Amino acid sequence: MKFKYLLIISLSAASLSVSAQKKKAAVNQNPSTAATLPRPKLVVGLVVDQMRWDYLYRYYDRYQTGGFKRLLNEGFTCENTNIDYIPTVTAAGHTCVYTGSVPAIHGIAGNDFIIQATGKSMYCTDDSTVRAVGSTSKAGQMSPRNLLVTTVTDELRLATNFRSKVIGIALKDRGGILPAGHTANAAYWFDDASGNWITSTYYMNDLPAWVKKFNDQKEPEKFLKQDWNPLYPINTYVQSAPDNSSKYEGKFPGTAAPTLPVKTSELYNGKMGMIRSTPFGNTMTLDLARAAVEGEQLGKNTVTDFLAVSLSSTDYVGHQYGPNSVEAEDTYLRLDKDLASFFSYLDATVGKGNYSVFITADHGAAHNATFLADHNIPAGTWNDAATKTEMNKLLEDKYKVKNLVISMDNYQVNFDNAAIKKEGLSEDAIKSDCIQYLQKQPAIAFAVDMQKAQTANLPEELRTRIINGYNVEHSGVIQIILKPGIYSGHGTTGTTHGTWNPYDTHIPLVFMGWGIKHGSLTRQTHMTDIAPTVASLLHIQAPNGNIGKTISEVLVQEKN
Numbered sequence: 103m104k105f106k107y108l109l110i111i112s113l114s115a116a117s118l119s120v121s122a123q124k125k126k127a128a129v130n131q132n133p134s135t136a137a138t139l140p141r142p143k144l145v146v147g148l149v150v151d152q153m154r155w156d157y158l159y160r161y162y163d164r165y166q167t168g169g170f171k172r173l174l175n176e177g178f179t180c181e182n183t184n185i186d187y188i189p190t191v192t193a194a195g196h197t198c199v200y201t202g203s204v205p206a207i208h209g210i211a212g213n214d215f216i217i218q219a220t221g222k223s224m225y226c227t228d229d230s231t232v233r234a235v236g237s238t239s240k241a242g243q244m245s246p247r248n249l250l251v252t253t254v255t256d257e258l259r260l261a262t263n264f265r266s267k268v269i270g271i272a273l274k275d276r277g278g279i280l281p282a283g284h285t286a287n288a289a290y291w292f293d294d295a296s297g298n299w300i301t302s303t304y305y306m307n308d309l310p311a312w313v314k315k316f317n318d319q320k321e322p323e324k325f326l327k328q329d330w331n332p333l334y335p336i337n338t339y340v341q342s343a344p345d346n347s348s349k350y351e352g353k354f355p356g357t358a359a360p361t362l363p364v365k366t367s368e369l370y371n372g373k374m375g376m377i378r379s380t381p382f383g384n385t386m387t388l389d390l391a392r393a394a395v396e397g398e399q400l401g402k403n404t405v406t407d408f409l410a411v412s413l414s415s416t417d418y419v420g421h422q423y424g425p426n427s428v429e430a431e432d433t434y435l436r437l438d439k440d441l442a443s444f445f446s447y448l449d450a451t452v453g454k455g456n457y458s459v460f461i462t463a464d465h466g467a468a469h470n471a472t473f474l475a476d477h478n479i480p481a482g483t484w485n486d487a488a489t490k491t492e493m494n495k496l497l498e499d500k501y502k503v504k505n506l507v508i509s510m511d512n513y514q515v516n517f518d519n520a521a522i523k524k525e526g527l528s529e530d531a532i533k534s535d536c537i538q539y540l541q542k543q544p545a546i547a548f549a550v551d552m553q554k555a556q557t558a559n560l561p562e563e564l565r566t567r568i569i570n571g572y573n574v575e576h577s578g579v580i581q582i583i584l585k586p587g588i589y590s591g592h593g594t595t596g597t598t599h600g601t602w603n604p605y606d607t608h609i610p611l612v613f614m615g616w617g618i619k620h621g622s623l624t625r626q627t628h629m630t631d632i633a634p635t636v637a638s639l640l641h642i643q644a645p646n647g648n649i650g651k652t653i654s655e656v657l658v659q660e661k662n
Contacts, residue, residue, distance in 0.1 A: 209648040484584055
């Protein structure tokens with residue numbers, strides 16, 4: 103009899119235990135029943151500068167299990183994510199990822215853009231009211247003040263009454279500053295002059311002890327003294343053109359050819375900025391990200407923290423060598439190793455399953471135009487400087503005013519509006535003359551009056567991207583659309599980006615970790631969808647300029 107009662111009690115306890123476990127699971131899935139809102143301890147945003155979508159698969163067979171393959175095998179990949187605007191450049195891309203917005207709204211119309219009211223050029227994060235912290239260089243006179251909207255990182259700070267910590271890190275100032283937003287605890291970027299990681303007085307008046315300690319390790323010098331040797335035997339880089347492809351690839355000054363190894367130990371001569379154009383720039387960036395996790399105790403907070411990291415060296419290597427180079431392949435194989443190591447570090451410190459991560463790109467890149475032409479694919483370069491000169495001569499002959507076109511940056515025509523007003527000229531007439539000239543140029547597919555884009559005779563997809571990219575205060579009044587395979591020439595080697603074509607606008611997007619399902623999606627998604635998806639994951643408001651939509655398939659569904 104006693105045994106019978108013990109059995110009943112045991113079964114009842116087991117039933118209560120199972121019930122408790124189910125209840126706990128339900129609470130974890132349903133915030134409305136939780137005592138504390140379930141959120142990840144840390145969100146890590148990774149933007150790989152100039153990463154084409156196909157790089158996820160171009161080198162897949164050579165990736166390790168813990169880097170890109172882990173993201174794909176454990177996370178959720180959105181296979182058809184596209185940029186919503188033009189021009190596709192670094193500053194606009196990083197801003198869009200974190201704001202869910204486009205240049206028409208957020209104001210970052212390019213890395214550099216023309217203030218239409220004054221005709222002056224503005225660098226996206228330039229701020230003469232602040233000074234460098236950690237250096238005496240002008241590279242520290244930067245802040246997010248030109249950004250007109252909030253970021254998802256701002257919204258996290260607002261949602262937690264500024265208890266969440268937000269840190270931005272990138273070699274490029276714009277890659278660290280713009281994602282971190284207006285309210286960040288800090289953003290750090292690399293200063294070529296001192297070889298240090300610096301910030302500005304917008305954030306603080308002195309570097310934290312952990313950043314000083316990191317700078318004291320002199321990582322740039324240590325890496326450059328190692329030389330850039332290929333990770334594997336050169337003959338195994340079968341996804342790339344022959345290593346000595348000097349016709350398509352740019353070389354380092356002082357070298358005979360664009361080949362590996364690069365004897366950086368003999369070349370850098372104290373100039374630490376050289377590290378940007380090697381894979382070690384990414385390694386150093388992720389080393390600083392580790393130091394930030396430890397130094398700021400990210401992921402140990404009572405609320406969610408956010409670490410926004412941009413990996414910039416891929417862009418420098420891509421511009422110099424192009425996407426078909428051994429150097430580009432080696433850079434991504436090394437980045438894969440660095441990511442695997444970084445994820446393992448987060449597993450050990452924050453805890454696997456306690457953090458969420460997403461990885462994407464700010465833009466892609468074209469194949470080298472000469473490389474394509476040599477393989478019978480229509481391609482070429484367009485000389486924007488020569489076009490500007492010719493247009494100015496045409497306009498001067500007609501209107502007797504010199505240099506009415508002051509810039510062709512961002513594939514846009516910017517006028518000297520002050521001169522037009524002073525001379526009583528018709529802007530519409532000048533625009534019409536320029537458009538007629540541009541449409542006769544063999545490299546140009548369309549030349550569009552920005553203010554009439556809605557009724558322009560061009561494909562709807564291009565119309566939308568032109569409208570999204572046009573900021574009335576910061577954009578030129580004519581948008582130039584080049585033919586596929588053609589880009590603004592910066593030389594015959596390497597590559598660039600900035601156009602509407604898939605090689606520039608089709609970007610990777612993979613989520614992994616807390617609150618993320620495993621799977622994939624082939625329907626079209628957009629760069630603007632990243633910020634609202636992260637906001638939904640965190641149960642916070644979307645940024646105030648957001649026009650994107652949550653990618654609901656990515657998130658673990660809550661049970662009501």
